Amino acid sequence: MPWKLPELDADLLALAKGYPYEAPTESYLYRDGRTFPISQADFVGRTPVIGHGSNRAPSQLRRKYGNLSGRQSEIPVTLAWLHGYDIVYSAHVTRYGAIASTLCPAPGCRVVVAINWLDSEQLAFMHRTEGFYSYGSLRGVDLRQFDGQGPALSEAFVYRGDHGCLLKDGAPVGLAASWGENRPHRKMSQAEALALVHARHGFVDDLDGHILATIRDEQARLKILEALGAEALHQDWPHFHLTSL
Structure with a gap:
């Protein structure tokens, strides 16, 4: 089952509006809900999975893996430059109310992404938390980890949004919270x-x-998802190879 949502309105609204949540500006080791120097990380037997949205944030990892402790809870998170893509909003409202992220091909652009290094059990659980995404590998892409932070990468895995990119005036919309160049x-x-999504689909004065x-x-959320998907931009990712789960 996915992680449990809070019950209070204020906590739910903070969760929806806070996406993609505060994240360190350097690589780190997640353990027991806290962050530690990446030098303490063990990468053996782990799968590198690109986090372009909330999965780069310790608070989101805590929500997903807070039931684990000690070494079982450890997740190395390394930062990397991903070339040729931008981080944009997907045409997807999550079950906790946020507009989620996806990648969009963008020649000449580079963005900072997080690499979550997951063991087999952590990866299996991550799959269950990533609704409306397809899982696959990015091969032959220019992905450069920050100096000395994690093993060299020949490929990395990623979740691709199934609903496409959210559009404003016919073009994708980038996440202001993401870091990048060009x-x-x-x-x-x-x-x-x-505000953009809800203005299109029903609210007048009461956004909250x-x-x-x-x-x-x-059912209300799924109705919005259907409408968003019909007007979204659907693109092939040139480096993406779907993986069977």
């Missing part, structure tokens, strides 16, 4: 993206009430 798309905060409705009413 990003070609206009950038929005999560609050701006939420509409966000809470999509969290608490699965």
Whole structure:
């Protein structure tokens, strides 16, 4: 089962509006809900999975893996430059109300992503938390980890949003919280993206009430997802190879 949502309205709204959540500006080792120097990490037997949204944040890892402790909880998280892609909003409202991220091909652009190094059990659980995404590998892509932080990479795995890219005036919208260079798309905060999506699909004055409705009413959320998907940009990723789960 996915991780449990909070019960209070204020906590739910903070979760929706806070995406993709605060994250360190350097690589780290996640353990027992805290961060430690990456020099303490053991990478043996782990799968590198690109985190382009909330999975780069310790708070999100704590929500997903908070039931684990000690070495079982350890997840090395290394930062890397991903070339040829931008981090944009997907046409997807998560079950906790946020507008999630996806990648979008963007020649000449590079963005900072996190590499979550997951063991087999952690990876299996991550799959269960990533709804409306397809899992596969990026091969032949220019992915450069920050100096001395993690093993060399010949490929990495990633979750690709199934609903495509959210559009504003016919173009994808970049996550303002993401770091990059030569990003070609206009950038929005999560609050701006939420207002954009909900203005298109029903709310007039009470944005918070509409966000809470999509969290608490699965059918309402799925109706928005269907509408967003119909007007989204769907692209092939040139380096993506689907992996059977």
